[in-house]
Amino acid sequence: MATPALAREQLFALRETIARIENADGPGLVPRKQRWQWDAPQSQPQSPSPSQPPGDDPSAHRAGETDGLDTVFEGGLPDRGLVEIRNPQTRDMGAASGFSLALAAMRQEQEGTGATLWIGQALALSEAGTPYAPGLRKHGLDPARFLLARPRTVQDALWIAETALGVSAFSAVILEIRGNPDCFGLTESRRLQLRARANGTLLLLLRQAGVEEASSALSRLRVDPAPAGERPLPDGSMLPDSLGNPAFLVTPEKSKIADPLGILLEWNPDDRRFRRLEPRLESHPVAPRPEQRTQEPLPLVSLSSHRPGGASALGAVVAFEGTP
Amino acid sequence: MAFAGRSGTAVQIAFLDREAERIGLRKGQGVAEARAICPSLDVLPADPAADRALLEALADWCDRYTPLVALDGDDGLHLDITGCTHLHGGERALLDGVLSSLFTLGIEARGAISSSVGLSWATAHFGDGGVIDPDAALETLAPLPVAALRLPEDVVGPLGRVGLKTVGDLFPLPRAPLARRFGPLPLLRLDQALGLEDEPVSPRLPVPMLSAERRLFDTIHSEDDILALTAHLAGTLKEGLERRGEGGRLFALLLFRVDGRVFRIHAATSTPLRDPHRIALVFRERLAAVHDDLDAGYGFEIVRLCVLRSEVFETVQEGFSAGADGNRSLSAFAERVVARFGPESLLAVTLPESHVPERAAHLVSVLDLWEGERDAATERRAASTPPGDRHPGDRPLRLFAPPEPVETVAGVPEDAPKTFRWRRSFHRITRTEGPERIAAEWWIDGEDHPSRDYFRVEDDAGRRYWLFREGIYADDAALPRWFIHGVFA
Structure with a gap:
C-alpha cells in the first residue's frame, strides 16, 4: 500500500498549490491591512480612507471589548466575497438572519452609503417570515436603504444576485436559499464568489434548513440561537429575567481556525458592534444540561397521531433460559 | 358558406361569403330558411371575439402607416393619415399599398381616403372607394343611399318612407323641419361627412410622444439584431428627448412580423432615461423575459421604438470619481430586475402610520416608490424616516x-x-x-x-x-x- 515517495511528494506539492489558490483570499492569510476591521467602527471618522482601516493602530483596540469575530478570523471577516451562514432548522432562522443582518448593518455603517439587498425566494420568505422594517430598524439597519427581491426560482435568485454584484450600489447582498438545491452547487458559488470579490461587495449566503455542502465560500458559519443578555438598568445593574440584546452562537465550519464549540457573540444594535460573551456553561446550548436529564426527554418533533401505527418489529421475543 | 349568429331567440345568418350572396341569401335570414334554399350551405357559428381579435391585430398591423388607428364598429378601421402620406408616396399610393398588402394577407378590404371620417366611411361602404378630392365631396356623396351617413335603422326607415332615399335628397331641404322630424342625427352626420362639423378620431392606443422606426429590406430574427437595432433607434430618439429636456419613463418596442403579426413590448424605467445603451439594456431583459412568447417566425420587417411617457431629465454633471454613481447604478439594477421579473419582484419598504404590526410596514414596488418620491421628494422622505422610534417595544426581525x-x-x-x-x-x-x-x-x-x-x-x-x-x-x-x-x- 506504500505510495512511491516521488508520487507522494508530487501529491503534496499539488495539495499545497491548491491550498494556496483556494486560500489566497481565505481567512488568516491576508495581511490585516486588507481586512475589514470588525471591532472599531466608532473610530471610523479618524480614518476616512477604507484602504487604511483603523485597526492598524493598536490603540484603536480597546481592552475588554475584543471582538469575537476578530479572534476567530484573525482580523475579521473579509469585507468582500461570499460568506455562507447556515442553520439546519427553519425555526432557528431568527438567529441566522439576525446575524446576517447585523453583518449587513456593520457593513452599511462602514460604507456610509450603500443599500442592503435581501434576495429571498417566495418559499423561503413564507417559511421563515418576511423581513420586517420596524424590526430591521431596531436591529440597526436603515429600512430606507433596504430592498427585498422576491424571485420565484433559485435560478432567478442567482440571476438577481449576480446582477446586484455588478453594480456598486449595494454594500451587502443577502441571498437566502432554502435547503441545498441542485442548481446551486460549486460552480455557481464560485461564480458568485468571484463576482463579489471583483466588485467589492459582501455577499452573505443565508442557507435556510440546509446541510453542510462544499462551496466556494470564503468561510461558512453555523449560527445558532443563544440566550440573550439582560437589559441594563441606569444604575449599572441588570434587570433580571429581561430580554436584552440578541446573542448568537457562531460556530465556524469552514475557516482557518476550527472551533467546534463556537463563540458566543452579543449584538448591540445601537453601537452596531459585536461583543464576545463568556460562555456560561449552564446556558450554553451545546453543553449538556444536568437538570434536563432528569426530565422526560422530549422529541424534537412530536409523534404523529391519528394515524396508523408503525410496522411492528419482525419476529418474537423469546425468553431464553439463562445459562449458569 | 355562411356564419350564423344568435339574435334574440332566432338563429340568423350573421355574415356570408360572396358565393352565398350569389345564390340569393342575405344577412338576417333565418338559418333554416337558408338551408331550405340551399341544402349544401355550410353554416358555421359566428365568433365575435375572434372577429374582434382579428380586427385588433389588423389595427396593430396598420400602425405601420400611422400611429392614429381607431376601430370603427366591428368591421372597420379609421386611419388618421394627416401628415403621413408623403412617407408612403402620396395618398393614392398609400391606399393601394394598404389594400394590396391586405389582399396578400388574405383579407378583402375596401378603403377610401377623404377629408372627413364620414365621407370616407360612406364611400368605402357604399361607393367605389378611392381617393376623394375635397372639392368633389358633394357630388360623391349625393348618389349614395342615406344609410351611408352612418344612420341607425330606425332613422333610415322613416327617411325612406318619405322618399328621401339618397343623400342628395337631403341637400335642398330646409334644416329646421328635418331636425324636428328626424332628430339631430341626420344633419349632424351630413355635416360631418361634408367636413362642416369636426369629428375627431380617437386612437385606440395612446399616441407616443416620440418614435423612431426602421424598415428593413431583409428581415431580422435574432434577439441580438433586435437589440442592436433598438440601441440604434434609441440613439435617434435621444436627440428628440434632448430637445425637450426630457427622458423617457415608458418605452414600447413594436416588432412587425412579416406575416402581419405585431409584437408590442413595453418597458418601464425607474428614472428618466436617454442613454441608448441603458435603454437597450432594459429591453434585453424584457426580451429575455418574453423569450418564449416572441416567435420570430419568418422575421421582423419593421422595428419601431416609441416613448410613451417621459419626464423632466435632470442633467447630471459627470464626476471624475467613480464612486458617486451609487444611485444611478441602483436605478439601473432595479430597471433590469423589474424588466425581467415584473414590478412585484423588487420591493422597497414604506412605513405607514399604524399600531397594528402588519400594517406598520408595507412593501411596495421600487419603481412606484421612487416615482412617488420624486413627486413629493421632501415630505415623503420626511414621513418615511421619522427622527425617533415610533414603536416603544421591540419588533421582530x-x-x-x-x-x-x-x-x-x-x-x-x-x-x-x-x-x-x-x-x-x-x-x-x-x-x-x-x-x-x-x-x-x-x-x-x-x-x-x-x-x-x-x-x-x-x-x-x-x-x-x-x-x-x-x-x-x-x-x-x-x-x-x-x-x-x-x-x-
Whole structure:
C-alpha cells in the first residue's frame, strides 16, 4: 500500500498549490491591512480612507471589548466575497438572519452609503417570515436603504444576485436559499464568489434548513440561537429575567481556525458592534444540561397521531433460559 | 358558406361569403330558411371575439402607416393619415399599398381616403372607394343611399318612407323641419361627412410622444439584431428627448412580423432615461423575459421604438470619481430586475402610520416608490424616516404573514404561556417580556375586533419569538387564540 515517495511528494506539492489558490483570499492569510476591521467602527471618522482601516493602530483596540469575530478570523471577516451562514432548522432562522443582518448593518455603517439587498425566494420568505422594517430598524439597519427581491426560482435568485454584484450600489447582498438545491452547487458559488470579490461587495449566503455542502465560500458559519443578555438598568445593574440584546452562537465550519464549540457573540444594535460573551456553561446550548436529564426527554418533533401505527418489529421475543 | 349568429331567440345568418350572396341569401335570414334554399350551405357559428381579435391585430398591423388607428364598429378601421402620406408616396399610393398588402394577407378590404371620417366611411361602404378630392365631396356623396351617413335603422326607415332615399335628397331641404322630424342625427352626420362639423378620431392606443422606426429590406430574427437595432433607434430618439429636456419613463418596442403579426413590448424605467445603451439594456431583459412568447417566425420587417411617457431629465454633471454613481447604478439594477421579473419582484419598504404590526410596514414596488418620491421628494422622505422610534417595544426581525396559530400552556389564563407548540415542535419558555397590548384599529377593523396581547418570549435554546393572544378571557366570549407573529434575532 506504500505510495512511491516521488508520487507522494508530487501529491503534496499539488495539495499545497491548491491550498494556496483556494486560500489566497481565505481567512488568516491576508495581511490585516486588507481586512475589514470588525471591532472599531466608532473610530471610523479618524480614518476616512477604507484602504487604511483603523485597526492598524493598536490603540484603536480597546481592552475588554475584543471582538469575537476578530479572534476567530484573525482580523475579521473579509469585507468582500461570499460568506455562507447556515442553520439546519427553519425555526432557528431568527438567529441566522439576525446575524446576517447585523453583518449587513456593520457593513452599511462602514460604507456610509450603500443599500442592503435581501434576495429571498417566495418559499423561503413564507417559511421563515418576511423581513420586517420596524424590526430591521431596531436591529440597526436603515429600512430606507433596504430592498427585498422576491424571485420565484433559485435560478432567478442567482440571476438577481449576480446582477446586484455588478453594480456598486449595494454594500451587502443577502441571498437566502432554502435547503441545498441542485442548481446551486460549486460552480455557481464560485461564480458568485468571484463576482463579489471583483466588485467589492459582501455577499452573505443565508442557507435556510440546509446541510453542510462544499462551496466556494470564503468561510461558512453555523449560527445558532443563544440566550440573550439582560437589559441594563441606569444604575449599572441588570434587570433580571429581561430580554436584552440578541446573542448568537457562531460556530465556524469552514475557516482557518476550527472551533467546534463556537463563540458566543452579543449584538448591540445601537453601537452596531459585536461583543464576545463568556460562555456560561449552564446556558450554553451545546453543553449538556444536568437538570434536563432528569426530565422526560422530549422529541424534537412530536409523534404523529391519528394515524396508523408503525410496522411492528419482525419476529418474537423469546425468553431464553439463562445459562449458569 | 355562411356564419350564423344568435339574435334574440332566432338563429340568423350573421355574415356570408360572396358565393352565398350569389345564390340569393342575405344577412338576417333565418338559418333554416337558408338551408331550405340551399341544402349544401355550410353554416358555421359566428365568433365575435375572434372577429374582434382579428380586427385588433389588423389595427396593430396598420400602425405601420400611422400611429392614429381607431376601430370603427366591428368591421372597420379609421386611419388618421394627416401628415403621413408623403412617407408612403402620396395618398393614392398609400391606399393601394394598404389594400394590396391586405389582399396578400388574405383579407378583402375596401378603403377610401377623404377629408372627413364620414365621407370616407360612406364611400368605402357604399361607393367605389378611392381617393376623394375635397372639392368633389358633394357630388360623391349625393348618389349614395342615406344609410351611408352612418344612420341607425330606425332613422333610415322613416327617411325612406318619405322618399328621401339618397343623400342628395337631403341637400335642398330646409334644416329646421328635418331636425324636428328626424332628430339631430341626420344633419349632424351630413355635416360631418361634408367636413362642416369636426369629428375627431380617437386612437385606440395612446399616441407616443416620440418614435423612431426602421424598415428593413431583409428581415431580422435574432434577439441580438433586435437589440442592436433598438440601441440604434434609441440613439435617434435621444436627440428628440434632448430637445425637450426630457427622458423617457415608458418605452414600447413594436416588432412587425412579416406575416402581419405585431409584437408590442413595453418597458418601464425607474428614472428618466436617454442613454441608448441603458435603454437597450432594459429591453434585453424584457426580451429575455418574453423569450418564449416572441416567435420570430419568418422575421421582423419593421422595428419601431416609441416613448410613451417621459419626464423632466435632470442633467447630471459627470464626476471624475467613480464612486458617486451609487444611485444611478441602483436605478439601473432595479430597471433590469423589474424588466425581467415584473414590478412585484423588487420591493422597497414604506412605513405607514399604524399600531397594528402588519400594517406598520408595507412593501411596495421600487419603481412606484421612487416615482412617488420624486413627486413629493421632501415630505415623503420626511414621513418615511421619522427622527425617533415610533414603536416603544421591540419588533421582530421577520414577520409571518398571516400569523401562525400555536398551542400554548400557561400557568394562569391571563399570563404568558409556559410552553407552546409551533409547527409540531415543542418549545419550553424560559423568559418572557410583556404583555404589550395593541388594540385593533376600529376605523378599519370595526369596533368589536379583539385586541392583541403581545409577549416576547425566549425558549430554552435561546430562540426568541413574538407570540400574541387575540382577545381576552371573558365569560361570554369565545376562548382567545394564540398566534406566533414573528421571530427575533
